[in-house]
Amino acid sequence: MVSELTSVRHEVPDTLEAIEYCYRQGWTDGLPVVPPTQERVRELLDYAGLEPDLVVGEVPDRARVITAEKVAINAVMAGCLPAYLPVVVAAVQAMTADEFCLHGSMASTGGAAPLVIVNGPVRTQLGMNAGVNVFGPGTRANATIGRALRLVLLNVCDAQPGVLDQATLGHPGKYAYCIAEDEETTVWQPLHVERGLARELSAVTVMAAEAPHQVKNAFGTTPEEVLTSVADVMAHASYTQGAYLVVLAPEHRAVLERGGWSKADVRAYLAEHARRSTAELKRVGYLRGKIEAGDNQRFPALVTEDEVLVVAAGGRGGTFSAVVPPWAGGRSSAPVTRAVGACVECD
Amino acid sequence: MAVDTAELLTLLDPRVDARPRATIRAPRPADLHGKRLGLLANGKPNSEEFLAVLGGLLRERYGVGELVAARKPNASRVAPDEVLSQLTAQCDLVVTATGD
Numbered sequence: 001m002v003s004e005l006t007s008v009r010h011e012v013p014d015t016l017e018a019i020e021y022c023y024r025q026g027w028t029d030g031l032p033v034v035p036p037t038q039e040r041v042r043e044l045l046d047y048a049g050l051e052p053d054l055v056v057g058e059v060p061d062r063a064r065v066i067t068a069e070k071v072a073i074n075a076v077m078a079g080c081l082p083a084y085l086p087v088v089v090a091a092v093q094a095m096t097a098d099e100f101c102l103h104g105s106m107a108s109t110g111g112a113a114p115l116v117i118v119n120g121p122v123r124t125q126l127g128m129n130a131g132v133n134v135f136g137p138g139t140r141a142n143a144t145i146g147r148a149l150r151l152v153l154l155n156v157c158d159a160q161p162g163v164l165d166q167a168t169l170g171h172p173g174k175y176a177y178c179i180a181e182d183e184e185t186t187v188w189q190p191l192h193v194e195r196g197l198a199r200e201l202s203a204v205t206v207m208a209a210e211a212p213h214q215v216k217n218a219f220g221t222t223p224e225e226v227l228t229s230v231a232d233v234m235a236h237a238s239y240t241q242g243a244y245l246v247v248l249a250p251e252h253r254a255v256l257e258r259g260g261w262s263k264a265d266v267r268a269y270l271a272e273h274a275r276r277s278t279a280e281l282k283r284v285g286y287l288r289g290k291i292e293a294g295d296n297q298r299f300p301a302l303v304t305e306d307e308v309l310v311v312a313a314g315g316r317g318g319t320f321s322a323v324v325p326p327w328a329g330g331r332s333s334a335p336v337t338r339a340v341g342a343c344v345e346c347d
Numbered sequence: 348m349a350v351d352t353a354e355l356l357t358l359l360d361p362r363v364d365a366r367p368r369a370t371i372r373a374p375r376p377a378d379l380h381g382k383r384l385g386l387l388a389n390g391k392p393n394s395e396e397f398l399a400v401l402g403g404l405l406r407e408r409y410g411v412g413e414l415v416a417a418r419k420p421n422a423s424r425v426a427p428d429e430v431l432s433q434l435t436a437q438c439d440l441v442v443t444a445t446g447d
Contacts, residue, residue, distance in 0.1 A: 008360040018356050027361050036359050061425060063365040073361040104423025155361040288392065332423045 005038055005052050005069055022077070026160075029150055029175060033077035044072040047082035048089065048341075056089055057096025059157050061103035062164075066092055070156050071148075078148035078176075083126060084141055086341045087204060088148045091116045094206040094336040095149070101333040105208035106159040110328030111167030114149050115209035115245065116178040117311055119192035120202030122340050123180040130182035132315030134247070135173075135212050135322070146176030171211035179247070179313055186253060186312040188263050195337040205309065207243055207335035208327035217252065218319040223259040226252045226321075227269050233323040234274035234301045234308075239286035241300070242326030243307045243335050246270065249314025252321045263310040271305035309335060376440055379409040385434040385441035386414060390422040398444055405442075 010025075012018040018035035022028055034040070045052055045068060052069035059066070068089065075088045095102050095114045105112045118128055129139035137143060153159040161167070167174070183190045192203035217229035234244055246266070248256065256266065279295035281287040287299075302308055314321070327333055376382055386402050388394035395418065405411040415437045419426045422445075434441050 005359060010358040010360060011355040012358060013355060015356065018358055021358070035356060036361060038357050038359055041359050063368055064363055065366060066363070069359075070361065070363055073359045077361060101421075101423050104421075108423065151361065156363045158365075329423050332421055 003051055003053055005041060007069060007073060009038075027077065027151075027155055029147065029154060031147075031175070033151070034079050036073045036076045040076045041069070041072045044075055044080065044082045044085045045069070048072075048085040050085070050089065056092050059096060059102055062158055064157055066096065066152065066156050071152060074151035074155055075144075075148040078151050079140065079144040080148050081126075081140070081144075084145050084148070087116075087118060087122060087126070087141075087145050087202075088152075090204045090338045090340040090342070091145070091149055091206050092152060094204055094338040097336040097338075099334040100206065100208065100336050101329065102157070102208075104329050105327045105333050106153055106157060107164050107166060108327065108329055109166050109168045110210075111170040111174070112208040112210055112327030112329075112333075113171065113173040113177045114153075114206050115173060115324060116146060116149065117191055117205045117207075117245070117309070118145075118178065118180040118202070118340075119183065119190045119205070120340070121200065122202035123183070128180035130180035130313045132317075134179050134313045134315070142178045142180070143176050146173075146178030149178075150174060150176065173209065173211055177209065179311075182250075182312045182314070185250060187257055188253075188310075188312055191309060191311055192337055192339075194263060197337065197339055201342075202340040203337055204340060205335055205337040207245060207309065207324075208329070208333040209245065210237075210325045210327065212247070212322040212324045213237065215321045215323055216319060217321075220252075220255060223256045223261045223265070224269070226255050227266065228273065230321060230323060231270050231273035231275075234270060234325075235276045237301070237323065237325040239281070240326065240328050240330035241303050241307075242330035242333070243309060244270075244274075244301060244326060245309045245311060245322075245324035245335075247311050247313050247322040247324065249318060249321050250316045251319050253312055266310050267305040267308050270308055271300065271302045274301040275299055276301075303331065307331075373440075379405060379411045379440075381410065381412040382439040383413045383415060383437060384411045385438035386416050387426065387430070387434060387441055387443040388416070388418045389443070389445050390419045391445065394418075394444060398442065401442060401444070 220226040275298035386398040
Protein backbone atom coordinates (compact mmCIF):
# COMPACT_ATOMS: atom_id res chain seq x y z
CA MET A 1 0.00 0.00 0.00
CA VAL A 2 1.28 3.44 -0.88
CA SER A 3 1.17 5.75 2.08
CA GLU A 4 0.24 9.42 1.96
CA LEU A 5 2.57 12.36 1.75
CA THR A 6 2.31 13.93 5.18
CA SER A 7 4.23 17.22 4.83
CA VAL A 8 2.45 20.50 5.53
CA ARG A 9 0.84 21.92 2.37
CA HIS A 10 1.36 25.46 1.09
CA GLU A 11 -0.79 26.82 -1.74
CA VAL A 12 0.52 29.36 -4.21
CA PRO A 13 -1.00 30.78 -7.42
CA ASP A 14 1.67 29.84 -9.98
CA THR A 15 5.20 28.62 -10.54
CA LEU A 16 6.99 31.97 -10.47
CA GLU A 17 5.18 32.96 -7.31
CA ALA A 18 6.06 29.54 -5.88
CA ILE A 19 9.76 30.25 -6.43
CA GLU A 20 9.45 33.54 -4.57
CA TYR A 21 7.35 31.85 -1.89
CA CYS A 22 10.17 29.36 -1.27
CA TYR A 23 12.57 32.27 -0.81
CA ARG A 24 10.25 33.97 1.67
CA GLN A 25 9.94 30.76 3.67
CA GLY A 26 13.75 30.51 3.95
CA TRP A 27 13.80 27.18 2.12
CA THR A 28 16.53 27.92 -0.42
CA ASP A 29 20.34 28.04 -0.55
CA GLY A 30 20.16 31.51 -2.11
CA LEU A 31 19.48 30.22 -5.62
CA PRO A 32 15.96 29.72 -7.01
CA VAL A 33 14.47 26.28 -6.40
CA VAL A 34 12.07 24.13 -8.39
CA PRO A 35 8.74 24.32 -6.55
CA PRO A 36 8.19 21.03 -4.69
CA THR A 37 4.71 20.17 -5.86
CA GLN A 38 3.14 17.02 -4.50
CA GLU A 39 2.89 15.54 -8.00
CA ARG A 40 6.61 15.98 -8.66
CA VAL A 41 7.60 14.67 -5.23
CA ARG A 42 5.43 11.60 -5.77
CA GLU A 43 7.05 11.04 -9.16
CA LEU A 44 10.52 10.84 -7.57
CA LEU A 45 9.38 8.49 -4.81
CA ASP A 46 7.58 6.24 -7.29
CA TYR A 47 10.67 6.05 -9.50
CA ALA A 48 12.79 4.97 -6.54
CA GLY A 49 10.07 2.67 -5.19
CA LEU A 50 10.25 4.31 -1.78
CA GLU A 51 7.46 4.78 0.73
CA PRO A 52 7.35 8.40 1.89
CA ASP A 53 7.62 7.48 5.57
CA LEU A 54 10.71 5.33 5.14
CA VAL A 55 13.41 6.54 7.53
CA VAL A 56 16.53 7.19 5.46
CA GLY A 57 18.63 8.60 8.28
CA GLU A 58 18.60 10.32 11.63
CA VAL A 59 20.56 13.11 13.25
CA PRO A 60 20.30 12.26 16.95
CA ASP A 61 22.08 15.43 18.09
CA ARG A 62 19.33 17.50 16.48
CA ALA A 63 16.49 15.02 17.14
CA ARG A 64 15.80 14.97 13.40
CA VAL A 65 14.42 12.02 11.46
CA ILE A 66 14.98 12.16 7.70
CA THR A 67 12.25 10.40 5.73
CA ALA A 68 12.24 9.54 2.03
CA GLU A 69 9.47 12.14 1.59
CA LYS A 70 11.68 14.94 2.90
CA VAL A 71 14.64 13.78 0.82
CA ALA A 72 12.43 13.73 -2.29
CA ILE A 73 11.01 17.21 -1.58
CA ASN A 74 14.48 18.68 -1.26
CA ALA A 75 15.70 16.75 -4.31
CA VAL A 76 12.87 18.23 -6.39
CA MET A 77 13.79 21.70 -5.14
CA ALA A 78 17.43 21.10 -6.09
CA GLY A 79 16.37 20.30 -9.66
CA CYS A 80 16.86 16.53 -9.53
CA LEU A 81 15.22 14.25 -12.08
CA PRO A 82 13.37 11.23 -10.64
CA ALA A 83 16.24 8.90 -11.58
CA TYR A 84 18.60 10.85 -9.32
CA LEU A 85 16.68 10.13 -6.12
CA PRO A 86 18.31 6.76 -5.34
CA VAL A 87 21.74 8.43 -5.43
CA VAL A 88 20.59 11.24 -3.14
CA VAL A 89 19.05 8.70 -0.75
CA ALA A 90 22.29 6.69 -0.62
CA ALA A 91 24.24 9.88 0.06
CA VAL A 92 21.90 10.83 2.92
CA GLN A 93 22.32 7.32 4.34
CA ALA A 94 26.09 7.72 4.12
CA MET A 95 26.29 11.12 5.76
CA THR A 96 24.00 10.11 8.60
CA ALA A 97 26.14 7.09 9.50
CA ASP A 98 27.60 7.54 12.98
CA GLU A 99 31.22 7.57 11.82
CA PHE A 100 30.53 10.54 9.51
CA CYS A 101 29.81 12.80 12.52
CA LEU A 102 27.34 14.87 10.53
CA HIS A 103 26.30 17.20 13.33
CA GLY A 104 29.87 18.23 14.07
CA SER A 105 30.87 18.72 10.48
CA MET A 106 27.78 20.73 9.49
CA ALA A 107 27.87 22.99 12.54
CA SER A 108 31.62 23.53 12.72
CA THR A 109 33.46 26.81 12.22
CA GLY A 110 35.66 24.62 9.98
CA GLY A 111 33.11 25.06 7.20
CA ALA A 112 33.17 21.65 5.51
CA ALA A 113 30.67 20.29 2.99
CA PRO A 114 29.68 16.70 2.29
CA LEU A 115 31.47 15.74 -0.92
CA VAL A 116 29.81 12.91 -2.87
CA ILE A 117 31.88 10.62 -5.10
CA VAL A 118 29.72 8.44 -7.33
CA ASN A 119 30.85 5.07 -8.72
CA GLY A 120 29.37 2.31 -10.83
CA PRO A 121 26.85 2.08 -13.67
CA VAL A 122 24.60 4.84 -12.32
CA ARG A 123 27.22 7.40 -13.41
CA THR A 124 26.64 6.67 -17.08
CA GLN A 125 22.89 6.10 -16.65
CA LEU A 126 22.55 9.61 -15.23
CA GLY A 127 25.11 11.20 -17.56
CA MET A 128 27.36 12.23 -14.69
CA ASN A 129 30.56 14.10 -15.26
CA ALA A 130 33.86 12.50 -14.30
CA GLY A 131 35.90 14.37 -16.88
CA VAL A 132 36.64 17.92 -17.89
CA ASN A 133 35.75 20.52 -15.25
CA VAL A 134 34.77 17.74 -12.84
CA PHE A 135 34.40 20.03 -9.82
CA GLY A 136 32.82 22.75 -11.95
CA PRO A 137 29.42 23.53 -13.39
CA GLY A 138 27.63 22.14 -16.42
CA THR A 139 26.18 18.74 -15.57
CA ARG A 140 22.69 18.46 -14.15
CA ALA A 141 23.19 15.24 -12.18
CA ASN A 142 26.41 16.38 -10.48
CA ALA A 143 24.99 19.81 -9.72
CA THR A 144 21.57 18.82 -8.47
CA ILE A 145 22.53 15.70 -6.50
CA GLY A 146 25.13 17.77 -4.66
CA ARG A 147 22.65 20.58 -4.16
CA ALA A 148 19.97 18.20 -2.88
CA LEU A 149 22.27 17.23 0.00
CA ARG A 150 22.77 20.88 0.88
CA LEU A 151 19.01 21.51 0.88
CA VAL A 152 18.51 18.45 3.11
CA LEU A 153 21.09 19.92 5.49
CA LEU A 154 19.43 23.35 5.43
CA ASN A 155 15.80 22.30 5.63
CA VAL A 156 15.82 18.96 7.40
CA CYS A 157 18.94 19.05 9.55
CA ASP A 158 18.52 22.70 10.51
CA ALA A 159 21.97 23.75 9.26
CA GLN A 160 21.03 27.37 8.69
CA PRO A 161 24.07 29.60 8.20
CA GLY A 162 24.78 31.71 11.25
CA VAL A 163 22.40 29.66 13.38
CA LEU A 164 23.53 26.04 13.50
CA ASP A 165 26.07 26.28 10.68
CA GLN A 166 28.77 28.49 12.18
CA ALA A 167 31.29 28.15 9.33
CA THR A 168 33.78 30.98 9.55
CA LEU A 169 34.21 30.98 5.77
CA GLY A 170 32.47 28.01 4.20
CA HIS A 171 33.37 27.27 0.57
CA PRO A 172 31.69 27.08 -2.84
CA GLY A 173 31.23 23.30 -2.50
CA LYS A 174 28.57 24.05 0.09
CA TYR A 175 26.21 24.83 -2.82
CA ALA A 176 26.86 21.49 -4.52
CA TYR A 177 29.79 19.10 -4.22
CA CYS A 178 29.42 15.94 -6.25
CA ILE A 179 31.77 14.22 -8.69
CA ALA A 180 31.90 10.85 -10.43
CA GLU A 181 34.95 8.65 -10.83
CA ASP A 182 36.26 8.14 -14.36
CA GLU A 183 36.29 4.35 -14.29
CA GLU A 184 36.48 3.96 -18.07
CA THR A 185 39.88 5.52 -18.74
CA THR A 186 41.83 3.83 -15.97
CA VAL A 187 43.08 0.38 -15.11
CA TRP A 188 42.71 1.24 -11.43
CA GLN A 189 40.08 -0.27 -9.20
CA PRO A 190 37.10 2.02 -8.72
CA LEU A 191 36.74 3.55 -5.26
CA HIS A 192 33.65 1.52 -4.32
CA VAL A 193 35.41 -1.74 -5.18
CA GLU A 194 38.38 -0.74 -3.04
CA ARG A 195 35.93 -0.08 -0.26
CA GLY A 196 34.44 -3.55 -0.43
CA LEU A 197 31.52 -3.38 -2.87
CA ALA A 198 31.05 -5.37 -6.07
CA ARG A 199 32.11 -3.60 -9.25
CA GLU A 200 28.67 -3.95 -10.86
CA LEU A 201 27.02 -2.06 -7.99
CA SER A 202 26.57 1.67 -8.00
CA ALA A 203 27.69 3.48 -4.89
CA VAL A 204 28.35 6.81 -3.25
CA THR A 205 31.22 7.67 -0.97
CA VAL A 206 30.67 10.80 1.10
CA MET A 207 33.31 12.71 3.04
CA ALA A 208 33.25 15.92 5.07
CA ALA A 209 35.50 18.04 2.92
CA GLU A 210 37.11 21.39 2.48
CA ALA A 211 37.41 22.95 -0.97
CA PRO A 212 39.61 21.25 -3.59
CA HIS A 213 43.17 22.52 -3.88
CA GLN A 214 44.71 22.18 -7.32
CA VAL A 215 48.13 20.50 -7.69
CA LYS A 216 50.30 21.48 -10.65
CA ASN A 217 53.20 19.40 -11.89
CA ALA A 218 54.09 19.94 -15.55
CA PHE A 219 57.57 18.45 -15.47
CA GLY A 220 57.38 15.13 -13.65
CA THR A 221 57.97 12.03 -15.74
CA THR A 222 58.04 9.45 -12.94
CA PRO A 223 55.38 8.48 -10.39
CA GLU A 224 57.57 9.79 -7.57
CA GLU A 225 57.99 13.19 -9.22
CA VAL A 226 54.28 13.65 -9.81
CA LEU A 227 53.29 12.45 -6.35
CA THR A 228 55.89 14.66 -4.68
CA SER A 229 53.74 17.61 -5.75
CA VAL A 230 50.57 15.93 -4.46
CA ALA A 231 52.26 15.09 -1.15
CA ASP A 232 53.49 18.68 -0.86
CA VAL A 233 49.96 20.07 -1.13
CA MET A 234 48.68 17.50 1.36
CA ALA A 235 51.45 18.33 3.81
CA HIS A 236 50.72 22.02 3.64
CA ALA A 237 47.06 21.45 4.42
CA SER A 238 47.94 19.10 7.25
CA TYR A 239 47.04 21.20 10.24
CA THR A 240 44.66 18.34 10.75
CA GLN A 241 45.10 14.65 10.09
CA GLY A 242 42.30 12.74 8.47
CA ALA A 243 40.84 11.35 5.29
CA TYR A 244 42.16 13.30 2.33
CA LEU A 245 40.86 12.83 -1.19
CA VAL A 246 43.33 12.86 -4.06
CA VAL A 247 41.79 13.27 -7.51
CA LEU A 248 44.26 12.29 -10.21
CA ALA A 249 43.56 13.64 -13.68
CA PRO A 250 44.54 11.83 -16.88
CA GLU A 251 47.96 13.39 -17.58
CA HIS A 252 49.26 12.63 -14.10
CA ARG A 253 47.50 9.29 -14.09
CA ALA A 254 49.25 8.32 -17.31
CA VAL A 255 52.63 8.78 -15.61
CA LEU A 256 51.55 6.66 -12.65
CA GLU A 257 49.95 3.92 -14.71
CA ARG A 258 52.92 3.79 -17.07
CA GLY A 259 55.08 3.23 -14.03
CA GLY A 260 52.83 0.34 -13.03
CA TRP A 261 51.59 2.07 -9.89
CA SER A 262 48.24 1.00 -8.40
CA LYS A 263 46.06 3.11 -6.13
CA ALA A 264 47.57 1.20 -3.19
CA ASP A 265 51.06 2.25 -4.33
CA VAL A 266 49.88 5.86 -4.53
CA ARG A 267 48.44 5.69 -1.02
CA ALA A 268 51.61 4.18 0.42
CA TYR A 269 53.77 6.86 -1.18
CA LEU A 270 51.56 9.67 0.07
CA ALA A 271 51.43 8.26 3.61
CA GLU A 272 55.21 8.27 3.66
CA HIS A 273 55.83 11.63 1.99
CA ALA A 274 52.93 13.91 2.93
CA ARG A 275 54.69 15.05 6.07
CA ARG A 276 55.98 18.20 7.66
CA SER A 277 58.33 18.52 10.58
CA THR A 278 56.92 19.42 13.96
CA ALA A 279 59.25 22.42 13.95
CA GLU A 280 57.74 23.62 10.67
CA LEU A 281 54.18 23.13 11.94
CA LYS A 282 55.06 25.13 15.05
CA ARG A 283 56.75 27.82 12.97
CA VAL A 284 53.66 28.41 10.82
CA GLY A 285 51.26 28.24 13.74
CA TYR A 286 49.57 24.86 13.20
CA LEU A 287 50.98 23.46 16.44
CA ARG A 288 51.30 25.26 19.75
CA GLY A 289 54.58 25.91 21.49
CA LYS A 290 58.15 26.94 20.94
CA ILE A 291 60.38 24.99 18.59
CA GLU A 292 62.59 22.64 20.59
CA ALA A 293 65.42 20.23 19.93
CA GLY A 294 63.90 17.03 18.54
CA ASP A 295 61.16 18.84 16.64
CA ASN A 296 62.57 17.59 13.39
CA GLN A 297 60.37 14.49 13.40
CA ARG A 298 58.10 14.31 10.36
CA PHE A 299 54.43 14.77 11.18
CA PRO A 300 52.22 12.86 8.68
CA ALA A 301 49.01 14.14 7.10
CA LEU A 302 47.79 10.54 7.17
CA VAL A 303 47.72 8.34 10.26
CA THR A 304 47.34 5.26 8.07
CA GLU A 305 47.73 4.96 4.33
CA ASP A 306 44.20 3.61 3.98
CA GLU A 307 42.81 6.96 5.03
CA VAL A 308 43.50 8.67 1.72
CA LEU A 309 40.90 8.20 -1.00
CA VAL A 310 42.39 8.04 -4.50
CA VAL A 311 40.02 8.76 -7.37
CA ALA A 312 40.48 9.00 -11.14
CA ALA A 313 38.72 12.04 -12.60
CA GLY A 314 39.31 15.25 -14.50
CA GLY A 315 39.84 16.49 -18.04
CA ARG A 316 42.32 14.99 -20.49
CA GLY A 317 44.32 18.16 -20.96
CA GLY A 318 46.37 19.72 -18.19
CA THR A 319 49.07 18.71 -15.78
CA PHE A 320 46.84 19.17 -12.77
CA SER A 321 45.38 17.02 -10.04
CA ALA A 322 43.59 17.94 -6.85
CA VAL A 323 43.84 17.42 -3.12
CA VAL A 324 40.66 17.76 -1.11
CA PRO A 325 41.54 18.17 2.55
CA PRO A 326 39.26 16.78 5.23
CA TRP A 327 37.08 18.89 7.48
CA ALA A 328 39.07 20.63 10.21
CA GLY A 329 37.61 18.11 12.66
CA GLY A 330 39.98 15.66 11.01
CA ARG A 331 39.58 12.11 12.17
CA SER A 332 36.31 12.88 13.96
CA SER A 333 34.67 12.18 10.63
CA ALA A 334 35.35 9.20 8.37
CA PRO A 335 34.25 8.82 4.73
CA VAL A 336 31.29 6.48 4.33
CA THR A 337 30.37 4.35 1.30
CA ARG A 338 26.85 3.11 0.59
CA ALA A 339 25.42 1.18 -2.34
CA VAL A 340 22.81 2.98 -4.46
CA GLY A 341 19.40 1.34 -4.51
CA ALA A 342 20.22 -1.03 -1.68
CA CYS A 343 17.60 -1.85 0.91
CA VAL A 344 17.52 1.12 3.25
CA GLU A 345 16.18 -0.77 6.25
CA CYS A 346 18.23 -3.92 5.89
CA ASP A 347 21.02 -3.04 8.29
CA MET B 348 -8.97 39.22 -11.26
CA ALA B 349 -9.84 36.52 -8.80
CA VAL B 350 -7.45 33.60 -8.58
CA ASP B 351 -8.98 30.37 -9.77
CA THR B 352 -8.39 28.12 -6.78
CA ALA B 353 -8.58 25.06 -9.01
CA GLU B 354 -5.25 26.13 -10.50
CA LEU B 355 -3.39 26.68 -7.25
CA LEU B 356 -0.10 24.88 -6.91
CA THR B 357 0.28 22.81 -3.77
CA LEU B 358 3.81 22.78 -2.40
CA LEU B 359 5.11 20.37 0.21
CA ASP B 360 7.04 21.79 3.15
CA PRO B 361 10.69 20.65 2.97
CA ARG B 362 11.41 21.16 6.67
CA VAL B 363 11.25 18.85 9.64
CA ASP B 364 10.56 19.78 13.22
CA ALA B 365 12.74 18.35 15.92
CA ARG B 366 11.29 15.23 17.45
CA PRO B 367 9.98 16.18 20.89
CA ARG B 368 12.28 15.00 23.62
CA ALA B 369 11.25 14.27 27.16
CA THR B 370 13.71 16.41 29.07
CA ILE B 371 13.36 17.61 32.62
CA ARG B 372 15.19 20.67 33.83
CA ALA B 373 16.99 20.25 37.11
CA PRO B 374 15.96 22.74 39.78
CA ARG B 375 18.37 25.65 40.11
CA PRO B 376 20.48 25.51 43.28
CA ALA B 377 19.53 28.18 45.80
CA ASP B 378 23.18 28.95 46.44
CA LEU B 379 26.55 27.53 45.40
CA HIS B 380 28.16 27.28 48.83
CA GLY B 381 29.86 23.91 49.30
CA LYS B 382 28.37 22.51 46.12
CA ARG B 383 30.41 20.00 44.13
CA LEU B 384 31.02 21.60 40.74
CA GLY B 385 31.72 19.62 37.56
CA LEU B 386 33.72 21.36 34.84
CA LEU B 387 33.12 19.64 31.51
CA ALA B 388 35.57 20.76 28.84
CA ASN B 389 34.63 20.15 25.23
CA GLY B 390 38.15 19.03 24.37
CA LYS B 391 39.18 22.02 22.27
CA PRO B 392 42.38 23.96 22.95
CA ASN B 393 42.08 26.25 25.98
CA SER B 394 38.74 24.82 27.14
CA GLU B 395 40.27 23.24 30.24
CA GLU B 396 42.29 26.35 31.04
CA PHE B 397 39.15 28.48 30.74
CA LEU B 398 37.12 26.19 33.00
CA ALA B 399 39.92 26.01 35.57
CA VAL B 400 39.91 29.80 35.87
CA LEU B 401 36.12 29.83 36.03
CA GLY B 402 36.11 27.13 38.74
CA GLY B 403 38.61 29.17 40.77
CA LEU B 404 36.46 32.28 40.51
CA LEU B 405 33.29 30.43 41.50
CA ARG B 406 35.07 28.97 44.51
CA GLU B 407 36.50 32.33 45.53
CA ARG B 408 33.37 34.42 45.03
CA TYR B 409 30.56 31.98 45.73
CA GLY B 410 32.15 29.38 47.99
CA VAL B 411 31.80 26.46 45.61
CA GLY B 412 33.18 23.24 47.12
CA GLU B 413 34.95 20.41 45.34
CA LEU B 414 35.81 20.84 41.65
CA VAL B 415 35.50 17.80 39.36
CA ALA B 416 37.21 18.18 35.99
CA ALA B 417 35.94 16.15 33.05
CA ARG B 418 36.61 16.24 29.34
CA LYS B 419 34.74 15.19 26.22
CA PRO B 420 36.99 12.97 24.10
CA ASN B 421 35.59 14.54 20.93
CA ALA B 422 34.46 18.15 20.70
CA SER B 423 32.08 17.35 17.85
CA ARG B 424 30.08 14.70 19.65
CA VAL B 425 27.80 14.51 22.64
CA ALA B 426 29.64 13.54 25.84
CA PRO B 427 29.73 9.75 26.27
CA ASP B 428 27.42 8.14 28.81
CA GLU B 429 30.26 7.20 31.18
CA VAL B 430 31.40 10.83 31.44
CA LEU B 431 27.84 11.99 32.08
CA SER B 432 27.27 9.23 34.66
CA GLN B 433 30.47 10.17 36.46
CA LEU B 434 29.43 13.83 36.60
CA THR B 435 25.92 12.92 37.74
CA ALA B 436 27.33 10.80 40.57
CA GLN B 437 30.05 13.19 41.72
CA CYS B 438 28.58 16.66 41.22
CA ASP B 439 25.72 18.85 42.34
CA LEU B 440 26.03 21.03 39.25
CA VAL B 441 28.08 21.16 36.07
CA VAL B 442 29.38 23.95 33.90
CA THR B 443 30.18 23.03 30.34
CA ALA B 444 31.91 25.35 27.93
CA THR B 445 33.05 25.53 24.37
CA GLY B 446 36.63 26.58 23.92
CA ASP B 447 38.63 27.10 20.75
